[in-house]
Amino acid sequence: MAEAADGGTHLSGSVLIIGTGLLGTSIGLGLRARGLDVVLSDLSPSTEAVARDIGAGRLLRSVEAAFAPSLVVVAAPPDVTASLAAAALKDWPDAVVVDIASVKSAVLTDLRSSGADLSRYVGTHPMAGREKSGPVAARAELFNGMPWVICAPEEATPNAVRRAEAMAYDLGAVVSRMSAEDHDASVALTSHLPQVMASLVASRLQETPSQSLALSGNGLRDVTRIAASDPNLWVQILSGNAGRLVPILHGVREDLNRLIRTLEDPVADGARLDMAQLIAEGNVGQARIPGKHGGPAQSFVSFTVLVDDTPGQIARLLTEIGEIGVNLEDLRLEHSSGRQVGRAEISVLPGRVNDLVSELSARGWKVVQ
Amino acid sequence: MAEAADGGTHLSGSVLIIGTGLLGTSIGLGLRARGLDVVLSDLSPSTEAVARDIGAGRLLRSVEAAFAPSLVVVAAPPDVTASLAAAALKDWPDAVVVDIASVKSAVLTDLRSSGADLSRYVGTHPMAGREKSGPVAARAELFNGMPWVICAPEEATPNAVRRAEAMAYDLGAVVSRMSAEDHDASVALTSHLPQVMASLVASRLQETPSQSLALSGNGLRDVTRIAASDPNLWVQILSGNAGRLVPILHGVREDLNRLIRTLEDPVADGARLDMAQLIAEGNVGQARIPGKHGGPAQSFVSFTVLVDDTPGQIARLLTEIGEIGVNLEDLRLEHSSGRQVGRAEISVLPGRVNDLVSELSARGWKVVQ
Numbered sequence: 001m002a003e004a005a006d007g008g009t010h011l012s013g014s015v016l017i018i019g020t021g022l023l024g025t026s027i028g029l030g031l032r033a034r035g036l037d038v039v040l041s042d043l044s045p046s047t048e049a050v051a052r053d054i055g056a057g058r059l060l061r062s063v064e065a066a067f068a069p070s071l072v073v074v075a076a077p078p079d080v081t082a083s084l085a086a087a088a089l090k091d092w093p094d095a096v097v098v099d100i101a102s103v104k105s106a107v108l109t110d111l112r113s114s115g116a117d118l119s120r121y122v123g124t125h126p127m128a129g130r131e132k133s134g135p136v137a138a139r140a141e142l143f144n145g146m147p148w149v150i151c152a153p154e155e156a157t158p159n160a161v162r163r164a165e166a167m168a169y170d171l172g173a174v175v176s177r178m179s180a181e182d183h184d185a186s187v188a189l190t191s192h193l194p195q196v197m198a199s200l201v202a203s204r205l206q207e208t209p210s211q212s213l214a215l216s217g218n219g220l221r222d223v224t225r226i227a228a229s230d231p232n233l234w235v236q237i238l239s240g241n242a243g244r245l246v247p248i249l250h251g252v253r254e255d256l257n258r259l260i261r262t263l264e265d266p267v268a269d270g271a272r273l274d275m276a277q278l279i280a281e282g283n284v285g286q287a288r289i290p291g292k293h294g295g296p297a298q299s300f301v302s303f304t305v306l307v308d309d310t311p312g313q314i315a316r317l318l319t320e321i322g323e324i325g326v327n328l329e330d331l332r333l334e335h336s337s338g339r340q341v342g343r344a345e346i347s348v349l350p351g352r353v354n355d356l357v358s359e360l361s362a363r364g365w366k367v368v369q
Numbered sequence: 370m371a372e373a374a375d376g377g378t379h380l381s382g383s384v385l386i387i388g389t390g391l392l393g394t395s396i397g398l399g400l401r402a403r404g405l406d407v408v409l410s411d412l413s414p415s416t417e418a419v420a421r422d423i424g425a426g427r428l429l430r431s432v433e434a435a436f437a438p439s440l441v442v443v444a445a446p447p448d449v450t451a452s453l454a455a456a457a458l459k460d461w462p463d464a465v466v467v468d469i470a471s472v473k474s475a476v477l478t479d480l481r482s483s484g485a486d487l488s489r490y491v492g493t494h495p496m497a498g499r500e501k502s503g504p505v506a507a508r509a510e511l512f513n514g515m516p517w518v519i520c521a522p523e524e525a526t527p528n529a530v531r532r533a534e535a536m537a538y539d540l541g542a543v544v545s546r547m548s549a550e551d552h553d554a555s556v557a558l559t560s561h562l563p564q565v566m567a568s569l570v571a572s573r574l575q576e577t578p579s580q581s582l583a584l585s586g587n588g589l590r591d592v593t594r595i596a597a598s599d600p601n602l603w604v605q606i607l608s609g610n611a612g613r614l615v616p617i618l619h620g621v622r623e624d625l626n627r628l629i630r631t632l633e634d635p636v637a638d639g640a641r642l643d644m645a646q647l648i649a650e651g652n653v654g655q656a657r658i659p660g661k662h663g664g665p666a667q668s669f670v671s672f673t674v675l676v677d678d679t680p681g682q683i684a685r686l687l688t689e690i691g692e693i694g695v696n697l698e699d700l701r702l703e704h705s706s707g708r709q710v711g712r713a714e715i716s717v718l719p720g721r722v723n724d725l726v727s728e729l730s731a732r733g734w735k736v737v738q
Contacts, residue, residue: 127584127586129737139736139737141675141735141737142737144675144710144712144735144737145675145710145711145712147584147586149584172710176583178580182580182581183584185581186580186581186582186583186584187584189573189574189577189581189582190581190582190584190585190586190588190589191584191586191588191589193570193573194570194588194589194591194592194593195588196628196647197566197569197570197592198588198592198651198655199647199648199650199651200566200621200624200625200628200647200651201562201563201566201621201651201654202650202651202652202653202654202655203624203647203650203651203653203654204558204562204617204620204621204654205558205654205655205657205658206650206653206654206657208558208654208657210657211547211551211555212551212554212555212558212559213555213558213559213657213658213659214545214555214659215496215516215518215552215555215556215559215560216559216658216659217496217516217559217560219559219560219563219564219567219594219595220559220560220563220658221658222563222591222592222594222595223563223566223567223591223592223594223595224563224651224654224655224658225588225591225592225655226588226591226592227648227651227652227654227655228651228652228655228656229648229651229652230648231644231645231646231648231649231652232645234644234645234648235641235644235645235648238632238635238644239632239635239640239641239644242632242633242635245632246629246632246633248573249625249628249629249632250629251573252569252570252573252625253622253625253626253629255569255572256569256618256621256622256625257622259565259569259618260615260618260619260622263607263608263611263614263615263618264611264615266607266608266611271608272604272608275600275603275604275607275608276600276601276603276604277600278565278568278569278572279568279596279598279599279600279603279604280600281568281571281572281575282567282568282569282570282571282572282593282596282597282598283571283596283597283598283600284571284572284575285570285571285572285573285574285575285577285593285596286567286571286574286593286594286596286597287597288574288575288577288579288582289574289582289585289589289590289593290582290583290585306510306513306514309696310691310696312688312691314687314697314700315684315685315687315688315691316684318683318684318687319681319684319688322679322681322684327678327679328683328702329702330701330702331683331700331701331702332699332700332701333697333698333699333700334514341513341514341541342514343513343514366510366513367508368498368508368510368511368513
């Protein structure tokens with residue numbers, strides 16, 4: 001591996017990718033873009049052919065006899081990850097083997113039971129792109145700026161860990177380290193619980209008459225956005241992290257039971273206090289979520305500007321915000337049906353919001369709230 | 370009332386606003402901007418003074434003896450809305466009285482019990498701005514392009530209904546009609562259920578160690594966004610719509626129980642099928658939510674463009690999208706901590722996405738997924 005100017009290390013040698021779905025193919029494209037030799041393998045000959053055709057690498061079944069990867073990436077579904085990793089550790093005795101499954105302890109436990117040599121194994125989890133699937137949607141830059149968690153088992157050598165980190169670094173990711181247990185506890189709360197709750201809400205809408213959905217607003221859209229997820233993949237993730245998710249869901253169920261009891265008799269003593277407590281506790285919890293920049297929670301405040309619903313006017317708004325010299329944290333657009341006006345929700349640092357609102361108003365923009 | 374060019378009617382005469390919080394004061398500002406005479410009244414002398422000071426109207430305690438509003442808007446919390454509306458119907462025998470509470474049947478039921486003359490009463494619900502509160506945050510354009518539901522009881526005269534609709538129309542809202550029962554059933558599902566579920570998730574985070582929150586992503590942020598809500602207001606809303614919300618929560622609880630059972634024994638027969646079914650049902654329900662334009666559900670597809678994290682480059686991206694001639698449905702920004710790259714998620718009509726992606730790529734933009 002080579003040292004990068006900013007202290008990260010770069011990958012060298014050949015990389016074998018087992019599993020050429022969205023993530024595996026994107027890894028191939030990204031590493032090929034860095035000039036590395038990438039070899040691809042997938043259970044499905046047509047899937048690996050597509051990945052090769054779009055430039056993610058060359059096929060394992062066509063490699064020279066002397067082929068010896070320095071890194072093997074198991075990019076298959078969680079259910080089959082451990083067995084593929086164990087096989088790879090055996091088949092490629094000079095390679096570091098990494099996986100990219102969303103759950104880490106289950107894979108590690110299975111690997112330990114298999115008796116494989118874990119000094120060359122490093123569990124990882126790239127937190128990027130799940131809405132689409134398959135090699136055709138793959139992109140070299142999928143991981144740019146996205147978190148990639150390295151969960152090295154105790155058995156792994158420092159060299160193996162460095163090689164895993166170099167891969168993530170070379171793909172443009174923001175690399176962090178965590179134990180498999182801490183990782184699984186964290187994603188149970190920050191990823192798997194929200195997924196479950198989004199699906200619980202969305203499934204209520206299956207047979208709702210359309211007129212009842214007419215008043216749908218951004219609250220419903222936000223809560224159910226991640227309900228558009230792949231059932232097959234999520235069954236594997238939820239099963240794989242069941243041990244950590246179940247206690248969390250027990251707690252949610254208790255809170256839900258308490259809320260239902262108070263709603264069944266909303267005039268009973270203490271009922272209102274109970275309800276208020278749930279909402280207030282939600283305030284506290286929500287405020288603890290880190291800001292998008294990875295900075296402190298709720299670092300930003302937002303206001304809304306009314307715009308003609310054209311990209312031209314929205315672009316002009318952003319240009320003026322840039323001229324005023326304030327950095328944009330977030331921009332969300334909302335359109336109205338029928339009144340020809342759009343709303344741009346702007347989020348900026350609290351210390352700049354008053355200046356920005358005054359300046360935009362002075363320039364003729366209609367600022368709301 | 371006067372006819373507008375597009376067939377809506379305009380309000381005339383004086384308007385009395387009872388309750389000068391965010392919504393009442395915004396209504397005052399909006400109607401003053403249309404040249405109407407607005408009179409304000411609030412339980413709190415300082416609150417109504419602030420509303421007057423920012424230009425929302427003149428104070429009731431200073432009006433001439435002959436003052437006679439054509440419209441009274443009760444803009445107070447749900448708990449006190451019915452009694453204020455009943456009093457207003459008595460005090461102002463020539464006025465139409467409207468309210469703006471988030472729950473409609475409870476108010477109507479209480480009004481009927483009070484024996485008030487409901488021929489001049491129209492329940493309404495403007496679906497706008499709740500994050501901030503109080504008169505200082507009020508804006509004349511708060512309702513521009515936002516939905517305003519008119520829930521006229523059977524007793525209301527056509528004239529009364531027209532006057533209520535004229536108010537909403539003059540405030541720039543998109544007016545629709547619905548019975549109080551249908552309204553409450555609809556918001557129970559599309560507003561109150563998501564609020565409850567967001568709070569249930571967010572309250573789990575109260576005592577989570579910070580490192581566990583480090584992997585928080587947009588899934589968690591989306592699901593918990595509306596958890597930052599006012600407990601006092603929401604207790605009134607949930608209590609007021611308890612009858613419709615409880616059956617929905619019973620259904621959610623059943624689904625949650627079933628999920629917990631399968632996660633407690635994920636290898637049992639049928640466990641995986643059960644889990645997959647929940648996610649798949651969530652897919653179906655989520656797809657039924659209307660698109661932001663009020664058009665068919667899921668009318669748009671999205672892709673991500675990598676950008677330098679500056680308003681200048683984002684503005685240039687939007688300008689070029691405008692030049693290419695494609696309308697923007699949504700734009701969401703995401704920043705990365707540490708790698709100096711931002712991601713702009715663009716949503717457009719499915720029929721235009723391929724052209725747009727090719728054109729942007731040809732112009733040098735890095736399109737991901």
